[in-house]
Amino acid sequence: MTSTLDGTAEPATGAGxxxxxxxxxxxxxxxxxxxxxxxxxxxxxxxxAVVEIPDAGGAAPRILGxxxxxxxxxxxxxxxxxxxxxxxxxxxxxxxxxxxxxxxPASVPDTAAQVRRHVASRISELTGLRxxxxxxxxxxxxxHLAPPPxxx
Numbered sequence: 001m002t003s004t005l006d007g008t009a010e011p012a013t014g015a016g017x018x019x020x021x022x023x024x025x026x027x028x029x030x031x032x033x034x035x036x037x038x039x040x041x042x043x044x045x046x047x048x049a050v051v052e053i054p055d056a057g058g059a060a061p062r063i064l065g066x067x068x069x070x071x072x073x074x075x076x077x078x079x080x081x082x083x084x085x086x087x088x089x090x091x092x093x094x095x096x097x098x099x100x101x102x103x104x105p106a107s108v109p110d111t112a113a114q115v116r117r118h119v120a121s122r123i124s125e126l127t128g129l130r131x132x133x134x135x136x137x138x139x140x141x142x143x144h145l146a147p148p149p150x151x152x
Contacts, residue, residue: 037127042087046096049122050083055111058083059101059140079103079142094129101140112136 050056057079084099096119102111120131 043085047082055103055106
């Protein structure tokens with residue numbers, strides 16, 4: 001049993017407990033106040049989670065459907081670069097939009113599904129937020145990867 005601030009007792013559950021006596025605060029309103037996580041923080045966490053998948057990564061920006069890959073000052077398509085992401089946090093629910101590239105010849109639907117599962121899991125694990133929807137746009141296929149640097 002755990003006791004609340006008003007002195008009433010609640011049964012202890014394994015979920016939401018830190019150690020044996022201290023509950024983990026949840027996102028949103030609780031007895032101690034309000035805990036909120038900024039949209040930009042969640043978007044950055046989602047971007048980092050995407051590059052944890054071997055066949056997914058960031059895509060070069062596009063204007064009028066054309067890649068700016070190789071244009072001075074524009075980032076390149078790379079499986080190591082962070083993808084463009086946005087998040088909309090509403091209380092304890094988050095909606096994510098991801099713009100990624102996929103390594104060719106990996107299956108785009110399989111890679112997108114793997115990214116969706118992994119990002120949802122990592123966001124829930126790291127923030128306590130519930131992921132309601134993840135929209136994924138695959139804007140590039142990576143057909144050429146730079147060779148690893150040679151050691152001289």
